[in-house]
Amino acid sequence: MTTDNRVPFGLWQSPLSARFLAQGRRFKGVAWDSDGETLVWLEDRGGQGVLVAQGITGEAPNDLTSDLDVRAEVGYGGGDFSVQQGQVFFVAVPSGQLFRQALSGGSAQSLTPPFGKIASPAVSPDGRYVAYVHSDGKRDCIGIIDHRGEHWPRRLASGHDFYMQPRWSADGSRLAWIAWDHPNMPWDGTVLEWSDLLSVPGGLPRIETPQIAAGGAGVSIFQPEFLPDGRLAYVSDETGWGRLAVHDLASGERVWLTADETEYGLPAWSQDLRTYAVSSNGQALLAVANRAGFQSLEEIEIRTGRSRTIEPLAAYSEITQLAAAPHGDWVTIIGSGPRIAPRIVNYQTRSATTRVVARALSEVVSAAALANCEAVSWPSADGETIHGLLMSPASESCTGIGRPPLVVMIHGGPTSQVRAGWRGEAQFLATRGYAVLMVNYRGSTGYGRDYMLRLRGNWGICDVEDGLSGRAWLIEQGRVDDQRTVIMGGSAGGFTVLQTMVEHPDVFSAGIDLYGVADQFGLAAETHKFESRYTDSLVGPLPSAAEVYRQRSPVFRADRIRRPLAIFQGAIDRVVPRNQSDRVVQALRQNGVPHIFHVYEGEGHGWRQAETIEHFYQELDSFLRKYVVYQQTSEAMTVESGQQPVVALPPNQG
Numbered sequence: 001m002t003t004d005n006r007v008p009f010g011l012w013q014s015p016l017s018a019r020f021l022a023q024g025r026r027f028k029g030v031a032w033d034s035d036g037e038t039l040v041w042l043e044d045r046g047g048q049g050v051l052v053a054q055g056i057t058g059e060a061p062n063d064l065t066s067d068l069d070v071r072a073e074v075g076y077g078g079g080d081f082s083v084q085q086g087q088v089f090f091v092a093v094p095s096g097q098l099f100r101q102a103l104s105g106g107s108a109q110s111l112t113p114p115f116g117k118i119a120s121p122a123v124s125p126d127g128r129y130v131a132y133v134h135s136d137g138k139r140d141c142i143g144i145i146d147h148r149g150e151h152w153p154r155r156l157a158s159g160h161d162f163y164m165q166p167r168w169s170a171d172g173s174r175l176a177w178i179a180w181d182h183p184n185m186p187w188d189g190t191v192l193e194w195s196d197l198l199s200v201p202g203g204l205p206r207i208e209t210p211q212i213a214a215g216g217a218g219v220s221i222f223q224p225e226f227l228p229d230g231r232l233a234y235v236s237d238e239t240g241w242g243r244l245a246v247h248d249l250a251s252g253e254r255v256w257l258t259a260d261e262t263e264y265g266l267p268a269w270s271q272d273l274r275t276y277a278v279s280s281n282g283q284a285l286l287a288v289a290n291r292a293g294f295q296s297l298e299e300i301e302i303r304t305g306r307s308r309t310i311e312p313l314a315a316y317s318e319i320t321q322l323a324a325a326p327h328g329d330w331v332t333i334i335g336s337g338p339r340i341a342p343r344i345v346n347y348q349t350r351s352a353t354t355r356v357v358a359r360a361l362s363e364v365v366s367a368a369a370l371a372n373c374e375a376v377s378w379p380s381a382d383g384e385t386i387h388g389l390l391m392s393p394a395s396e397s398c399t400g401i402g403r404p405p406l407v408v409m410i411h412g413g414p415t416s417q418v419r420a421g422w423r424g425e426a427q428f429l430a431t432r433g434y435a436v437l438m439v440n441y442r443g444s445t446g447y448g449r450d451y452m453l454r455l456r457g458n459w460g461i462c463d464v465e466d467g468l469s470g471r472a473w474l475i476e477q478g479r480v481d482d483q484r485t486v487i488m489g490g491s492a493g494g495f496t497v498l499q500t501m502v503e504h505p506d507v508f509s510a511g512i513d514l515y516g517v518a519d520q521f522g523l524a525a526e527t528h529k530f531e532s533r534y535t536d537s538l539v540g541p542l543p544s545a546a547e548v549y550r551q552r553s554p555v556f557r558a559d560r561i562r563r564p565l566a567i568f569q570g571a572i573d574r575v576v577p578r579n580q581s582d583r584v585v586q587a588l589r590q591n592g593v594p595h596i597f598h599v600y601e602g603e604g605h606g607w608r609q610a611e612t613i614e615h616f617y618q619e620l621d622s623f624l625r626k627y628v629v630y631q632q633t634s635e636a637m638t639v640e641s642g643q644q645p646v647v648a649l650p651p652n653q654g
Contacts, residue, residue: 162181177192269413441467514569
């Protein structure tokens with residue numbers, strides 16, 4: 001570092017090392033026991049799911065599980081556990097069975113046979129039965145089992161390709177759930193079904209013919225919840241935005257609680273996502289509102305629809321799960337902000353008391369040393385408005401030289417959204433002197449249904465164009481170095497990286513691909529059931545769209561890639577199998593393109609092991625230094641001084 005603290009962008013000394021980020025915990029869900037006295041949450045520790053409990057009085061947290069890996073694996077997972085009457089019901093791998101364990105201690109008891117996969121256990125109000133989603137990989141259903149596992153499970157509802165979010169009425173007499181069929185994804189069109197439950201002497205309940213409360217073709221319904229008076233709340237995008245509604249099953253009357261232009265739903269990439277909860281008195285909903293990628297928690301009065309933002313939680317601009325205690329007016333969130341790593345936070349509406357229960361990362365780094373986040377928008381090549389989030393370089397001790405290099409980050413999905421919460425990879429880069437543009441390209445959620453639908457038939461077009469136009473806009477604004485720009489993404493975002501480097505081989509200085517889709521034919525043929533028809537809408541139905549598939553499969557034109565490329569892949573990825581990355585790497589080798597290729601054993605579609613995460617960040621830093629920062633910085637300093645470059649490189653941090 002020079003005496004005046006002027007250090008080339010990309011070479012700043014960052015407080016976020018690879019090891020520091022790898023040691024963080026990941027919070028995956030929260031739930032209250034029915035007595036309102038105990039909070040249970042699930043955290044991922046180095047690849048193992050562990051259930052943790054803590055009483056409302058604030059005694060030390062207690063691990064409930066140790067040997068079992070708590071994790072549901074229907075689709076992309078989620079819906080791992082629920083709590084009722086002093087018992088936690090959870091799913092564990094590799095068996096995929098449903099287990100019951102007392103919060104007071106003791107060993108877990110299996111309730112279901114080791115057949116297929118289970119998710120989203122929902123316990124009846126009297127604690128006698130557990131409804132859940134079951135999948136054998138080909139056929140899905142809503143199943144039911146008694147709380148002791150004394151009966152053979154019964155199939156309650158079947159006939160649709162997919163199910164999620166089973167919910168009991170307060171008196172236990174009715175059950176509701178979400179269902180949909182191929183080729184739809186849950187954000188394309190779903191139905192909200194419900195039925196009365198009929199008692200069976202000496203056996204498990206059964207249902208009558210299900211009735212449809214809402215949804216259908218072109219309407220996505222998300223997260224049903226029964227109110228104490230028997231009405232159903234849910235999120236519907238019928239008017240073009242995910243709005244909260246309350247439905248009277250007897251009269252059929254529906255009342256909207258929220259308006260357009262604010263999003264209250266999520267794309268259901270996993271089971272049991274929750275964006276709202278019913279308050280303990282049943283008079284209000286605690287709901288997560290999404291505006292331009294920034295979320296906030298609101299309290300919405302059910303009778304009038306009046307809402308207020310819960311200001312003591314305003315620092316948390318991304319809320320990934322929430323749960324309301326049945327007593328005591330407590331609501332719990334998993335919240336984060338651009339400068340706040342995920343936390344589990346309790347908030348009591350009556351007293352406005354806030355209490356941090358757990359932290360995902362050690363909070364030893366000052367907020368001033370981290371990058372903030374701003375919502376940005378820019379025009380596409382054809383004049384449409386594109387949305388994103390921008391992190392500018394941040395440091396307490398370094399000042400850059402010239403303009404910063406840019407990393408254009410493309411989120412996965414592609415039907416998803418990057419929101420203004422904690423982004424470890426973006427902070428890792430921004431605190432080293434990079435500008436990071438996180439693109440919510442056309443096809444992303446959070447900006448209305450029409451914006452999401454723009455990607456239909458246009459995957460590999462809109463996402464590519466929007467990354468390019470975002471880069472061009474920042475260059476035009478004079479905010480980044482036009483000679484040092486990188487495109488980075490994982491999964492569907494990795495596809496955009498590869499497609500961009502094939503279609504526009506000289507625009508970006510380098511690319512970073514994490515388990516990206518390279519072969520659309522292979523994706524359609526080899527991926528799991530959940531996404532097996534996804535490309536029908538994104539690319540087109542086969543065989544009629546075969547030529548489009550070929551044009552949107554970078555593997556067939558990988559010989560066009562000329563700029564350095566880093567590829568990272570999980571060895572046991574069942575969404576995008578390793579062979580897709582192998583074939584791209586083969587082309588890079590044949591053409592002498594600079595690249596690195598890392599395959600992580602034991603990893604699937606994303607990283608779970610601390611060793612993998614640490615190594616990935618180290619390699620990311622080294623790759624960018626070698627192919628973007630150091631080489632280009634040296635050239636720039638040579639031109640400026642007329643002498644041979646002398647650049648003091650800080651050691652790789654990690």
